[in-house]
Amino acid sequence: MWKKIIAGLIIGIGIIALSSYGHAQKATDNVKVEQEVDLSKYQIIRPEKRAYSIEEKIDFINGIAPPGTTITIEVYGTTDLTRKNFNLLVLPSEEDYIEVYSDTIVSGNSGTFSKQLELVTGINKVIIRFGVEGVPAEEIIIYVNPKNNKEIKRPNNLMDLLIQH
Protein backbone atom coordinates (compact mmCIF):
# COMPACT_ATOMS: atom_id res chain seq x y z
CA MET A 1 0.00 0.00 0.00
CA TRP A 2 2.76 2.38 1.04
CA LYS A 3 4.62 1.62 -2.13
CA LYS A 4 1.53 2.60 -4.20
CA ILE A 5 1.08 5.88 -2.25
CA ILE A 6 4.77 6.81 -2.64
CA ALA A 7 4.73 5.91 -6.36
CA GLY A 8 1.54 7.96 -6.83
CA LEU A 9 3.12 10.93 -5.00
CA ILE A 10 6.29 10.74 -7.10
CA ILE A 11 4.27 10.62 -10.32
CA GLY A 12 2.04 13.50 -9.08
CA ILE A 13 5.04 15.65 -8.11
CA GLY A 14 6.68 14.79 -11.42
CA ILE A 15 3.59 15.89 -13.36
CA ILE A 16 3.27 19.14 -11.38
CA ALA A 17 6.97 19.87 -11.78
CA LEU A 18 6.88 19.16 -15.50
CA SER A 19 3.74 21.26 -16.07
CA SER A 20 5.23 24.25 -14.20
CA TYR A 21 8.45 23.84 -16.24
CA GLY A 22 6.30 23.75 -19.37
CA HIS A 23 4.53 26.98 -18.36
CA ALA A 24 7.84 28.60 -17.52
CA GLN A 25 9.22 27.60 -20.90
CA LYS A 26 6.18 29.10 -22.64
CA ALA A 27 6.52 32.39 -20.77
CA THR A 28 10.22 32.60 -21.66
CA ASP A 29 9.40 32.03 -25.35
CA ASN A 30 6.90 34.92 -25.22
CA VAL A 31 9.54 37.20 -23.78
CA LYS A 32 11.89 36.18 -26.59
CA VAL A 33 9.28 37.11 -29.25
CA GLU A 34 8.74 40.47 -27.60
CA GLN A 35 12.48 41.06 -27.41
CA GLU A 36 12.95 40.26 -31.09
CA VAL A 37 10.58 43.02 -32.20
CA ASP A 38 11.34 46.30 -30.51
CA LEU A 39 8.26 48.32 -31.42
CA SER A 40 9.97 51.59 -30.50
CA LYS A 41 12.12 51.17 -33.62
CA TYR A 42 9.06 51.33 -35.89
CA GLN A 43 7.35 54.66 -35.52
CA ILE A 44 5.45 57.26 -37.47
CA ILE A 45 6.83 60.69 -36.56
CA ARG A 46 4.62 62.86 -38.70
CA PRO A 47 1.64 63.18 -38.59
CA GLU A 48 1.28 63.03 -34.84
CA LYS A 49 -2.51 62.61 -35.01
CA ARG A 50 -4.18 59.53 -36.51
CA ALA A 51 -7.22 61.44 -37.81
CA TYR A 52 -7.28 65.04 -38.97
CA SER A 53 -8.42 67.32 -41.76
CA ILE A 54 -6.43 69.43 -44.22
CA GLU A 55 -7.32 71.83 -47.03
CA GLU A 56 -4.83 70.74 -49.69
CA LYS A 57 -4.38 67.42 -51.45
CA ILE A 58 -0.71 67.06 -50.51
CA ASP A 59 0.46 65.69 -47.20
CA PHE A 60 3.69 64.34 -45.80
CA ILE A 61 4.42 61.35 -43.63
CA ASN A 62 7.71 60.22 -42.19
CA GLY A 63 9.00 57.90 -39.54
CA ILE A 64 11.74 55.60 -38.40
CA ALA A 65 12.38 51.92 -39.10
CA PRO A 66 15.63 49.93 -39.03
CA PRO A 67 17.68 50.32 -42.26
CA GLY A 68 16.46 48.03 -45.01
CA THR A 69 12.88 47.66 -43.73
CA THR A 70 10.38 47.48 -46.58
CA ILE A 71 7.43 49.73 -45.85
CA THR A 72 4.22 49.63 -47.84
CA ILE A 73 2.04 52.72 -47.94
CA GLU A 74 -1.50 52.20 -49.18
CA VAL A 75 -3.76 55.15 -49.89
CA TYR A 76 -7.53 54.61 -50.07
CA GLY A 77 -10.10 57.23 -50.99
CA THR A 78 -13.86 57.43 -51.11
CA THR A 79 -15.95 58.34 -54.12
CA ASP A 80 -18.87 59.36 -51.89
CA LEU A 81 -21.38 58.71 -54.69
CA THR A 82 -23.91 57.79 -52.03
CA ARG A 83 -23.91 61.45 -50.91
CA LYS A 84 -23.39 60.40 -47.33
CA ASN A 85 -21.25 63.48 -46.79
CA PHE A 86 -18.40 61.73 -45.07
CA ASN A 87 -16.28 63.64 -42.65
CA LEU A 88 -14.22 62.86 -39.57
CA LEU A 89 -17.40 62.23 -37.59
CA VAL A 90 -19.17 60.26 -40.33
CA LEU A 91 -16.53 57.87 -41.61
CA PRO A 92 -17.08 55.55 -44.57
CA SER A 93 -17.45 51.81 -44.09
CA GLU A 94 -14.77 49.45 -45.43
CA GLU A 95 -16.77 48.88 -48.67
CA ASP A 96 -16.84 52.58 -49.45
CA TYR A 97 -13.05 52.78 -49.81
CA ILE A 98 -11.27 52.28 -53.11
CA GLU A 99 -7.50 51.99 -53.45
CA VAL A 100 -5.96 55.12 -54.96
CA TYR A 101 -2.41 53.79 -55.04
CA SER A 102 0.10 51.75 -53.13
CA ASP A 103 3.80 52.43 -52.86
CA THR A 104 6.71 50.51 -51.39
CA ILE A 105 9.69 52.28 -49.87
CA VAL A 106 12.75 51.01 -48.06
CA SER A 107 14.10 52.76 -44.97
CA GLY A 108 17.57 54.12 -45.67
CA ASN A 109 20.93 54.17 -43.92
CA SER A 110 19.70 56.76 -41.46
CA GLY A 111 16.87 54.44 -40.38
CA THR A 112 14.20 56.79 -41.68
CA PHE A 113 11.49 56.76 -44.31
CA SER A 114 9.33 59.50 -45.77
CA LYS A 115 6.68 59.97 -48.39
CA GLN A 116 4.86 62.95 -49.84
CA LEU A 117 1.27 61.78 -50.30
CA GLU A 118 -1.06 62.83 -53.07
CA LEU A 119 -4.58 62.58 -51.71
CA VAL A 120 -8.11 62.89 -53.07
CA THR A 121 -10.87 65.20 -51.92
CA GLY A 122 -12.88 63.72 -49.04
CA ILE A 123 -11.87 60.99 -46.66
CA ASN A 124 -8.54 59.27 -47.29
CA LYS A 125 -7.32 56.25 -45.41
CA VAL A 126 -3.57 55.71 -45.34
CA ILE A 127 -2.25 52.35 -44.15
CA ILE A 128 1.43 51.95 -43.37
CA ARG A 129 2.68 48.35 -43.17
CA PHE A 130 6.19 47.66 -41.91
CA GLY A 131 6.25 44.12 -43.26
CA VAL A 132 7.64 42.78 -39.98
CA GLU A 133 5.82 40.15 -37.95
CA GLY A 134 4.71 41.53 -34.64
CA VAL A 135 4.70 45.17 -35.84
CA PRO A 136 1.12 46.34 -36.28
CA ALA A 137 0.11 48.34 -39.34
CA GLU A 138 -0.67 52.02 -38.73
CA GLU A 139 -3.86 53.60 -40.05
CA ILE A 140 -4.28 57.32 -40.61
CA ILE A 141 -7.51 59.04 -41.65
CA ILE A 142 -7.04 62.33 -43.52
CA TYR A 143 -10.04 64.40 -44.51
CA VAL A 144 -9.25 66.67 -47.47
CA ASN A 145 -11.67 69.54 -47.33
CA PRO A 146 -10.58 72.08 -49.97
CA LYS A 147 -11.05 75.73 -49.18
CA ASN A 148 -12.37 78.22 -51.67
CA ASN A 149 -9.59 79.66 -53.79
CA LYS A 150 -8.39 83.00 -52.61
CA GLU A 151 -9.05 85.93 -54.90
CA ILE A 152 -5.72 86.68 -56.44
CA LYS A 153 -4.71 89.58 -58.59
CA ARG A 154 -2.04 88.13 -60.80
CA PRO A 155 0.72 90.36 -62.19
CA ASN A 156 -0.68 92.12 -65.22
CA ASN A 157 2.12 91.58 -67.67
CA LEU A 158 2.11 90.52 -71.29
CA MET A 159 3.06 86.93 -70.57
CA ASP A 160 0.17 86.49 -68.16
CA LEU A 161 -2.26 87.99 -70.64
CA LEU A 162 -1.01 85.62 -73.34
CA ILE A 163 -1.39 82.63 -71.02
CA GLN A 164 -4.93 83.62 -70.10
CA HIS A 165 -6.09 83.94 -73.73
Place this chain on the structure above:
Amino acid sequence: MKERFKTFMLISLVSISLLLTKKLWIELPNEVFNFFENRDKAYSVSYLLSDMIMPNKYLLNFNDKYHTLFYDDSKHGLWTNTQKILATTLGSDDIKITDISRDEFSTYNWKPSIVFYFPEKINTYLLAKALDVKDPNLIVDTISNVKSIYIYLGNGDPFFVLSDDERHKLIHSNSIDTEGLRQQFLAIEQDAINQEKGYNFYYSLKDTYGADKDIYVPYEMNGTVPIVYVENQIRNLDLKGKREIAEKFFEKSIDYIREIVEGNESTIYEYNNKVLKLNVNGTVEYYHPLDETVKKRNLYESLITAADFISKNAGITKGMYLDKFEEIKVDDSVGYNLTFKYRVRGLPVILGNEEVVDFIEIEVFNNHIRSYKHFIRKDMNKVVNSIQEGKKMLHSFDIIDMNYDLLVEEYLKENKAVKREEVALNEVLSFIEDINLSYFDPCLKDIEDELIPVWVINTVNGLYAFNVYNGSLVYEKTGK
Protein backbone atom coordinates in the same frame (compact mmCIF):
# COMPACT_ATOMS: atom_id res chain seq x y z
CA MET B 1 4.96 136.48 -102.56
CA LYS B 2 8.41 135.88 -104.10
CA GLU B 3 10.08 137.62 -101.13
CA ARG B 4 8.10 135.46 -98.71
CA PHE B 5 9.21 132.35 -100.56
CA LYS B 6 12.82 133.46 -100.41
CA THR B 7 12.56 134.11 -96.65
CA PHE B 8 11.02 130.68 -96.12
CA MET B 9 13.78 129.03 -98.15
CA LEU B 10 16.45 130.95 -96.24
CA ILE B 11 15.01 129.88 -92.86
CA SER B 12 14.78 126.27 -94.04
CA LEU B 13 18.38 126.22 -95.23
CA VAL B 14 19.66 127.77 -92.01
CA SER B 15 17.69 125.23 -89.96
CA ILE B 16 19.00 122.27 -91.99
CA SER B 17 22.56 123.54 -91.76
CA LEU B 18 22.18 123.95 -87.98
CA LEU B 19 20.79 120.44 -87.67
CA LEU B 20 23.61 118.93 -89.69
CA THR B 21 26.31 120.95 -87.96
CA LYS B 22 24.91 119.90 -84.58
CA LYS B 23 25.52 116.30 -85.55
CA LEU B 24 29.17 117.16 -85.88
CA TRP B 25 30.09 119.26 -82.89
CA ILE B 26 27.34 121.31 -81.23
CA GLU B 27 26.04 120.15 -77.88
CA LEU B 28 22.68 121.64 -76.94
CA PRO B 29 21.91 122.26 -73.24
CA ASN B 30 19.38 119.40 -72.90
CA GLU B 31 21.89 116.97 -74.40
CA VAL B 32 24.48 118.03 -71.87
CA PHE B 33 22.05 116.85 -69.16
CA ASN B 34 21.44 113.63 -71.06
CA PHE B 35 25.16 113.07 -71.21
CA PHE B 36 25.38 113.28 -67.41
CA GLU B 37 22.43 110.91 -67.09
CA ASN B 38 24.12 108.35 -69.33
CA ARG B 39 27.35 108.80 -67.47
CA ASP B 40 25.52 108.10 -64.21
CA LYS B 41 24.11 104.92 -65.70
CA ALA B 42 27.48 103.74 -66.93
CA TYR B 43 29.24 104.37 -63.64
CA SER B 44 26.29 103.80 -61.32
CA VAL B 45 28.13 101.85 -58.67
CA SER B 46 25.07 101.75 -56.43
CA TYR B 47 23.30 99.61 -58.98
CA LEU B 48 26.18 97.19 -59.13
CA LEU B 49 26.51 97.16 -55.35
CA SER B 50 22.86 96.21 -54.92
CA ASP B 51 23.42 93.49 -57.48
CA MET B 52 26.31 92.13 -55.46
CA ILE B 53 24.34 91.99 -52.23
CA MET B 54 21.81 89.38 -53.25
CA PRO B 55 20.21 86.56 -51.30
CA ASN B 56 21.26 83.08 -52.37
CA LYS B 57 17.93 81.42 -51.59
CA TYR B 58 14.32 82.31 -51.03
CA LEU B 59 12.03 80.36 -48.70
CA LEU B 60 8.31 80.84 -49.26
CA ASN B 61 6.19 79.80 -46.27
CA PHE B 62 2.55 79.31 -47.25
CA ASN B 63 1.43 77.97 -43.86
CA ASP B 64 2.66 75.54 -41.21
CA LYS B 65 2.70 72.60 -43.66
CA TYR B 66 3.70 73.97 -47.04
CA HIS B 67 6.96 75.65 -47.89
CA THR B 68 8.87 75.98 -51.13
CA LEU B 69 12.33 77.27 -51.88
CA PHE B 70 13.94 78.97 -54.89
CA TYR B 71 17.60 79.46 -55.70
CA ASP B 72 16.94 81.49 -58.81
CA ASP B 73 14.67 84.49 -58.38
CA SER B 74 14.89 85.71 -61.98
CA LYS B 75 11.46 84.26 -62.80
CA HIS B 76 9.58 85.93 -59.93
CA GLY B 77 11.74 88.91 -58.95
CA LEU B 78 10.66 88.64 -55.31
CA TRP B 79 13.84 90.23 -54.02
CA THR B 80 13.58 93.08 -56.53
CA ASN B 81 10.02 93.73 -55.37
CA THR B 82 11.03 93.54 -51.70
CA GLN B 83 14.00 95.90 -52.04
CA LYS B 84 11.81 99.00 -52.32
CA ILE B 85 9.72 98.05 -49.27
CA LEU B 86 12.87 97.30 -47.30
CA ALA B 87 14.52 100.56 -48.38
CA THR B 88 11.46 102.53 -47.19
CA THR B 89 11.58 100.73 -43.84
CA LEU B 90 15.32 101.27 -43.39
CA GLY B 91 14.85 104.98 -44.03
CA SER B 92 11.62 105.49 -42.07
CA ASP B 93 11.39 107.49 -38.82
CA ASP B 94 8.27 105.59 -37.83
CA ILE B 95 9.57 102.18 -36.74
CA LYS B 96 9.16 99.93 -33.72
CA ILE B 97 11.81 97.29 -33.00
CA THR B 98 11.16 94.28 -30.75
CA ASP B 99 13.45 91.39 -29.82
CA ILE B 100 12.09 87.90 -30.36
CA SER B 101 13.55 84.59 -29.21
CA ARG B 102 14.95 81.95 -31.53
CA ASP B 103 12.11 79.53 -30.71
CA GLU B 104 9.49 82.18 -31.37
CA PHE B 105 11.13 83.18 -34.64
CA SER B 106 11.16 79.54 -35.68
CA THR B 107 7.35 79.44 -35.48
CA TYR B 108 7.10 82.45 -37.80
CA ASN B 109 7.80 80.13 -40.72
CA TRP B 110 4.33 78.69 -40.14
CA LYS B 111 2.80 82.00 -41.24
CA PRO B 112 2.54 83.31 -44.84
CA SER B 113 5.92 84.89 -45.43
CA ILE B 114 9.13 84.99 -47.46
CA VAL B 115 12.60 84.56 -46.01
CA PHE B 116 15.60 85.84 -47.97
CA TYR B 117 18.84 84.08 -46.99
CA PHE B 118 22.21 85.68 -47.71
CA PRO B 119 25.33 83.59 -48.34
CA GLU B 120 27.16 85.40 -45.52
CA LYS B 121 26.26 87.96 -42.89
CA ILE B 122 25.83 91.33 -44.59
CA ASN B 123 26.54 94.64 -42.90
CA THR B 124 23.13 96.28 -42.42
CA TYR B 125 24.40 99.81 -43.10
CA LEU B 126 25.92 98.55 -46.31
CA LEU B 127 22.66 96.88 -47.27
CA ALA B 128 20.82 100.15 -46.66
CA LYS B 129 23.30 102.07 -48.81
CA ALA B 130 23.08 99.46 -51.55
CA LEU B 131 19.33 100.02 -51.51
CA ASP B 132 19.95 103.76 -51.97
CA VAL B 133 18.77 104.73 -48.48
CA LYS B 134 20.25 108.17 -47.94
CA ASP B 135 19.96 108.33 -44.18
CA PRO B 136 19.55 104.84 -42.64
CA ASN B 137 17.60 104.78 -39.35
CA LEU B 138 18.47 103.09 -36.05
CA ILE B 139 17.86 99.59 -37.43
CA VAL B 140 21.44 99.56 -38.71
CA ASP B 141 22.70 100.26 -35.19
CA THR B 142 20.34 97.80 -33.51
CA ILE B 143 21.41 94.91 -35.70
CA SER B 144 24.72 95.56 -37.43
CA ASN B 145 24.71 92.40 -39.60
CA VAL B 146 21.97 90.38 -41.23
CA LYS B 147 21.99 86.79 -42.42
CA SER B 148 18.32 86.57 -43.31
CA ILE B 149 15.40 88.91 -43.89
CA TYR B 150 11.87 87.72 -43.13
CA ILE B 151 8.80 89.54 -44.44
CA TYR B 152 5.33 88.67 -43.15
CA LEU B 153 2.65 88.49 -45.85
CA GLY B 154 -0.39 87.25 -43.97
CA ASN B 155 -3.45 89.12 -42.76
CA GLY B 156 -2.86 92.01 -40.42
CA ASP B 157 0.02 94.44 -40.16
CA PRO B 158 3.07 93.49 -42.24
CA PHE B 159 6.46 93.37 -40.56
CA PHE B 160 10.08 92.42 -41.14
CA VAL B 161 12.37 90.26 -39.02
CA LEU B 162 16.06 90.92 -39.52
CA SER B 163 18.21 88.12 -38.16
CA ASP B 164 21.92 87.51 -37.79
CA ASP B 165 21.24 83.90 -36.67
CA GLU B 166 21.79 84.83 -33.01
CA ARG B 167 19.53 87.85 -32.63
CA HIS B 168 16.16 88.40 -34.27
CA LYS B 169 14.69 91.89 -34.52
CA LEU B 170 11.03 92.29 -35.39
CA ILE B 171 10.38 95.60 -37.13
CA HIS B 172 6.97 97.19 -37.44
CA SER B 173 6.40 100.30 -39.48
CA ASN B 174 3.35 102.00 -40.92
CA SER B 175 5.37 102.62 -44.06
CA ILE B 176 5.53 98.92 -44.95
CA ASP B 177 3.20 98.28 -47.87
CA THR B 178 3.31 94.67 -49.01
CA GLU B 179 0.07 94.46 -50.99
CA GLY B 180 1.71 94.00 -54.43
CA LEU B 181 4.20 91.48 -53.09
CA ARG B 182 1.42 89.65 -51.23
CA GLN B 183 -0.65 89.22 -54.41
CA GLN B 184 2.39 87.84 -56.19
CA PHE B 185 3.03 85.49 -53.27
CA LEU B 186 -0.58 84.23 -53.29
CA ALA B 187 -0.36 83.51 -57.02
CA ILE B 188 2.77 81.39 -56.44
CA GLU B 189 1.03 79.61 -53.55
CA GLN B 190 -1.92 78.74 -55.78
CA ASP B 191 0.35 77.33 -58.48
CA ALA B 192 2.43 75.38 -55.99
CA ILE B 193 -0.44 73.80 -54.08
CA ASN B 194 -2.30 72.91 -57.25
CA GLN B 195 0.93 71.22 -58.38
CA GLU B 196 0.68 73.02 -61.68
CA LYS B 197 4.18 74.22 -62.30
CA GLY B 198 6.47 71.64 -60.77
CA TYR B 199 7.14 73.32 -57.45
CA ASN B 200 8.88 71.21 -54.81
CA PHE B 201 7.76 71.24 -51.21
CA TYR B 202 10.38 71.68 -48.53
CA TYR B 203 10.10 70.53 -44.91
CA SER B 204 12.08 71.64 -41.90
CA LEU B 205 14.51 69.10 -40.42
CA LYS B 206 13.42 70.50 -37.09
CA ASP B 207 9.76 69.57 -37.70
CA THR B 208 10.43 66.22 -39.36
CA TYR B 209 13.29 64.75 -37.31
CA GLY B 210 13.75 67.06 -34.34
CA ALA B 211 17.02 68.63 -35.55
CA ASP B 212 18.24 71.71 -33.81
CA LYS B 213 18.29 73.90 -36.92
CA ASP B 214 15.52 75.09 -39.18
CA ILE B 215 16.98 73.76 -42.44
CA TYR B 216 14.43 73.12 -45.16
CA VAL B 217 14.86 70.07 -47.40
CA PRO B 218 12.69 68.42 -50.06
CA TYR B 219 11.64 64.75 -49.81
CA GLU B 220 10.37 64.57 -53.41
CA MET B 221 12.00 66.35 -56.33
CA ASN B 222 10.53 67.42 -59.65
CA GLY B 223 12.61 68.67 -62.52
CA THR B 224 16.29 68.63 -63.36
CA VAL B 225 19.15 71.09 -63.31
CA PRO B 226 20.10 72.56 -66.73
CA ILE B 227 23.26 71.22 -68.37
CA VAL B 228 25.86 73.99 -68.48
CA TYR B 229 29.22 74.09 -70.25
CA VAL B 230 31.83 76.68 -69.30
CA GLU B 231 35.10 77.96 -70.71
CA ASN B 232 38.02 79.94 -69.36
CA GLN B 233 37.69 83.61 -70.18
CA ILE B 234 41.47 84.14 -70.48
CA ARG B 235 43.02 80.88 -71.66
CA ASN B 236 41.35 80.97 -75.02
CA LEU B 237 42.58 84.47 -75.87
CA ASP B 238 45.17 85.26 -78.50
CA LEU B 239 47.84 87.94 -78.02
CA LYS B 240 45.55 90.62 -79.44
CA GLY B 241 42.83 89.74 -76.95
CA LYS B 242 45.32 89.81 -74.08
CA ARG B 243 46.57 93.22 -75.13
CA GLU B 244 43.02 94.52 -75.19
CA ILE B 245 42.59 93.37 -71.56
CA ALA B 246 45.85 95.12 -70.60
CA GLU B 247 44.68 98.34 -72.29
CA LYS B 248 41.40 98.11 -70.39
CA PHE B 249 43.11 97.62 -67.03
CA PHE B 250 45.63 100.44 -67.45
CA GLU B 251 43.39 102.68 -69.58
CA LYS B 252 46.34 103.25 -71.87
CA SER B 253 47.30 102.26 -75.39
CA ILE B 254 49.45 99.12 -75.63
CA ASP B 255 52.22 101.35 -77.03
CA TYR B 256 52.78 102.71 -73.52
CA ILE B 257 52.60 99.31 -71.78
CA ARG B 258 55.56 96.98 -71.27
CA GLU B 259 54.85 93.39 -72.28
CA ILE B 260 56.72 90.25 -71.16
CA VAL B 261 55.77 86.80 -72.45
CA GLU B 262 56.97 84.07 -70.11
CA GLY B 263 58.12 80.62 -71.20
CA ASN B 264 54.91 78.99 -70.01
CA GLU B 265 52.89 81.41 -72.17
CA SER B 266 51.81 83.55 -69.24
CA THR B 267 51.94 87.23 -70.13
CA ILE B 268 52.93 90.12 -67.88
CA TYR B 269 52.06 93.75 -68.54
CA GLU B 270 53.55 96.65 -66.65
CA TYR B 271 52.70 100.31 -66.61
CA ASN B 272 53.48 103.05 -64.12
CA ASN B 273 54.19 100.77 -61.16
CA LYS B 274 51.10 98.65 -61.89
CA VAL B 275 51.47 95.00 -62.91
CA LEU B 276 49.00 92.76 -64.67
CA LYS B 277 49.62 89.05 -65.17
CA LEU B 278 47.51 86.84 -67.42
CA ASN B 279 48.31 83.31 -66.29
CA VAL B 280 48.19 80.24 -68.45
CA ASN B 281 45.73 78.59 -66.03
CA GLY B 282 43.15 81.29 -66.75
CA THR B 283 43.70 83.54 -63.75
CA VAL B 284 44.22 87.28 -64.01
CA GLU B 285 46.35 88.99 -61.37
CA TYR B 286 46.76 92.72 -60.91
CA TYR B 287 48.96 94.51 -58.43
CA HIS B 288 49.31 98.19 -57.63
CA PRO B 289 51.23 99.01 -54.43
CA LEU B 290 49.82 101.59 -52.05
CA ASP B 291 50.96 105.15 -52.76
CA GLU B 292 50.27 106.36 -49.24
CA THR B 293 49.33 104.96 -45.85
CA VAL B 294 45.61 104.36 -45.28
CA LYS B 295 44.98 104.79 -41.57
CA LYS B 296 41.19 104.44 -41.46
CA ARG B 297 39.20 101.86 -43.36
CA ASN B 298 35.77 102.54 -44.84
CA LEU B 299 33.81 99.51 -45.99
CA TYR B 300 31.28 101.41 -48.08
CA GLU B 301 33.94 103.38 -49.94
CA SER B 302 36.01 100.23 -50.39
CA LEU B 303 33.07 98.35 -51.85
CA ILE B 304 32.25 101.17 -54.23
CA THR B 305 35.86 101.21 -55.40
CA ALA B 306 35.80 97.43 -55.84
CA ALA B 307 32.46 97.53 -57.64
CA ASP B 308 33.74 100.20 -60.01
CA PHE B 309 36.94 98.26 -60.67
CA ILE B 310 35.09 94.98 -61.31
CA SER B 311 32.53 96.55 -63.61
CA LYS B 312 35.33 98.11 -65.66
CA ASN B 313 37.68 95.13 -65.76
CA ALA B 314 36.00 91.81 -64.98
CA GLY B 315 33.88 91.63 -68.09
CA ILE B 316 31.19 89.57 -66.40
CA THR B 317 29.24 90.98 -63.49
CA LYS B 318 25.93 89.22 -63.97
CA GLY B 319 25.44 86.66 -61.22
CA MET B 320 28.46 87.81 -59.26
CA TYR B 321 27.92 88.32 -55.54
CA LEU B 322 29.91 89.36 -52.51
CA ASP B 323 30.71 86.22 -50.57
CA LYS B 324 32.71 87.62 -47.68
CA PHE B 325 34.89 90.47 -46.54
CA GLU B 326 37.77 90.42 -44.07
CA GLU B 327 39.69 93.24 -42.46
CA ILE B 328 43.37 93.25 -43.42
CA LYS B 329 46.48 95.22 -42.50
CA VAL B 330 49.40 95.70 -44.87
CA ASP B 331 52.38 97.50 -43.36
CA ASP B 332 50.65 100.40 -41.62
CA SER B 333 47.62 100.55 -43.88
CA VAL B 334 44.25 99.05 -43.10
CA GLY B 335 41.76 97.78 -45.67
CA TYR B 336 39.58 94.88 -46.72
CA ASN B 337 40.01 91.61 -48.51
CA LEU B 338 36.80 91.03 -50.51
CA THR B 339 35.89 87.76 -52.14
CA PHE B 340 33.24 87.35 -54.79
CA LYS B 341 31.59 84.26 -56.16
CA TYR B 342 29.19 83.88 -59.00
CA ARG B 343 26.05 82.06 -60.00
CA VAL B 344 25.33 80.33 -63.27
CA ARG B 345 21.66 80.04 -64.18
CA GLY B 346 20.83 81.16 -60.64
CA LEU B 347 22.93 78.52 -58.84
CA PRO B 348 26.21 79.24 -57.03
CA VAL B 349 29.34 77.66 -58.51
CA ILE B 350 31.99 75.84 -56.47
CA LEU B 351 35.44 75.64 -58.01
CA GLY B 352 37.35 72.38 -58.11
CA ASN B 353 40.65 74.10 -58.95
CA GLU B 354 43.05 73.72 -56.02
CA GLU B 355 45.09 76.72 -57.17
CA VAL B 356 42.10 79.05 -57.10
CA VAL B 357 39.78 79.45 -54.15
CA ASP B 358 37.45 82.24 -55.20
CA PHE B 359 36.39 83.76 -58.49
CA ILE B 360 37.41 87.28 -57.52
CA GLU B 361 39.61 88.32 -54.64
CA ILE B 362 40.40 91.98 -54.10
CA GLU B 363 42.47 93.84 -51.54
CA VAL B 364 41.03 97.30 -51.33
CA PHE B 365 42.07 100.25 -49.20
CA ASN B 366 39.20 102.75 -49.47
CA ASN B 367 39.76 104.21 -52.95
CA HIS B 368 42.80 102.13 -53.85
CA ILE B 369 42.88 98.60 -55.29
CA ARG B 370 46.12 97.03 -54.05
CA SER B 371 45.64 93.60 -55.56
CA TYR B 372 43.07 91.86 -57.68
CA LYS B 373 42.82 88.26 -58.75
CA HIS B 374 40.13 86.70 -60.86
CA PHE B 375 39.38 83.37 -62.40
CA ILE B 376 36.32 83.62 -64.55
CA ARG B 377 34.66 80.72 -66.28
CA LYS B 378 32.00 81.82 -68.73
CA ASP B 379 28.73 80.01 -69.40
CA MET B 380 29.05 79.01 -73.06
CA ASN B 381 25.24 79.11 -73.38
CA LYS B 382 25.42 75.95 -75.44
CA VAL B 383 22.05 74.79 -76.64
CA VAL B 384 21.66 71.24 -75.35
CA ASN B 385 18.70 69.14 -74.35
CA SER B 386 18.30 70.47 -70.82
CA ILE B 387 16.52 67.33 -69.64
CA GLN B 388 19.03 64.66 -68.72
CA GLU B 389 17.55 61.51 -70.20
CA GLY B 390 16.97 58.66 -67.78
CA LYS B 391 18.29 60.73 -64.91
CA LYS B 392 16.14 61.48 -61.90
CA MET B 393 17.32 64.11 -59.53
CA LEU B 394 17.78 62.98 -55.93
CA HIS B 395 16.33 65.15 -53.21
CA SER B 396 18.62 66.47 -50.52
CA PHE B 397 17.38 64.09 -47.82
CA ASP B 398 18.25 61.19 -50.16
CA ILE B 399 21.77 62.56 -50.20
CA ILE B 400 21.85 62.73 -46.38
CA ASP B 401 20.52 59.18 -46.19
CA MET B 402 22.94 57.72 -48.76
CA ASN B 403 25.89 59.37 -47.06
CA TYR B 404 24.70 58.98 -43.50
CA ASP B 405 27.74 56.95 -42.40
CA LEU B 406 30.06 59.69 -43.68
CA LEU B 407 28.10 62.30 -41.74
CA VAL B 408 28.25 60.15 -38.60
CA GLU B 409 32.03 59.83 -39.02
CA GLU B 410 32.33 63.60 -39.34
CA TYR B 411 30.07 64.10 -36.33
CA LEU B 412 32.24 61.72 -34.25
CA LYS B 413 35.37 63.66 -35.21
CA GLU B 414 33.81 66.71 -33.60
CA ASN B 415 32.27 64.80 -30.66
CA LYS B 416 35.03 62.39 -29.65
CA ALA B 417 33.45 61.43 -26.33
CA VAL B 418 30.35 59.99 -28.02
CA LYS B 419 30.28 56.30 -28.96
CA ARG B 420 29.13 55.40 -32.46
CA GLU B 421 26.14 53.34 -31.28
CA GLU B 422 24.98 56.25 -29.12
CA VAL B 423 24.77 58.73 -32.02
CA ALA B 424 21.16 59.85 -32.46
CA LEU B 425 19.67 60.86 -35.82
CA ASN B 426 18.67 64.32 -34.66
CA GLU B 427 22.21 64.99 -33.41
CA VAL B 428 23.70 64.14 -36.82
CA LEU B 429 21.10 66.31 -38.54
CA SER B 430 21.80 69.15 -36.10
CA PHE B 431 25.46 68.87 -37.12
CA ILE B 432 24.43 70.05 -40.61
CA GLU B 433 24.56 73.82 -40.91
CA ASP B 434 23.09 74.31 -44.36
CA ILE B 435 22.15 72.49 -47.57
CA ASN B 436 22.14 74.14 -50.99
CA LEU B 437 21.79 73.21 -54.60
CA SER B 438 24.85 74.35 -56.59
CA TYR B 439 27.07 73.63 -59.57
CA PHE B 440 30.51 72.10 -59.15
CA ASP B 441 33.08 73.19 -61.72
CA PRO B 442 35.70 70.41 -61.99
CA CYS B 443 38.04 72.81 -63.88
CA LEU B 444 39.36 69.96 -66.03
CA LYS B 445 39.04 71.60 -69.42
CA ASP B 446 39.62 75.12 -70.70
CA ILE B 447 36.62 74.85 -72.96
CA GLU B 448 33.35 72.86 -72.91
CA ASP B 449 33.80 71.78 -69.31
CA GLU B 450 30.47 70.44 -68.04
CA LEU B 451 29.38 71.67 -64.62
CA ILE B 452 28.15 68.99 -62.22
CA PRO B 453 24.92 69.80 -60.35
CA VAL B 454 25.51 69.07 -56.65
CA TRP B 455 23.81 69.22 -53.29
CA VAL B 456 26.23 70.99 -50.99
CA ILE B 457 26.06 70.05 -47.31
CA ASN B 458 27.82 72.46 -44.97
CA THR B 459 28.69 71.00 -41.58
CA VAL B 460 30.67 72.25 -38.62
CA ASN B 461 33.69 70.39 -40.11
CA GLY B 462 33.48 71.65 -43.68
CA LEU B 463 31.73 71.43 -47.00
CA TYR B 464 30.70 68.31 -48.94
CA ALA B 465 29.34 68.35 -52.51
CA PHE B 466 27.35 65.35 -53.75
CA ASN B 467 26.25 64.65 -57.33
CA VAL B 468 22.49 65.26 -57.50
CA TYR B 469 21.93 62.29 -59.82
CA ASN B 470 23.88 59.50 -58.10
CA GLY B 471 24.65 60.88 -54.64
CA SER B 472 28.42 60.37 -54.96
CA LEU B 473 30.80 62.70 -53.16
CA VAL B 474 32.50 64.86 -55.80
CA TYR B 475 34.20 67.46 -53.64
CA GLU B 476 34.99 68.10 -50.02
CA LYS B 477 36.68 70.90 -48.22
CA THR B 478 37.25 70.28 -44.55
CA GLY B 479 38.69 72.52 -41.89
CA LYS B 480 37.12 75.54 -40.29
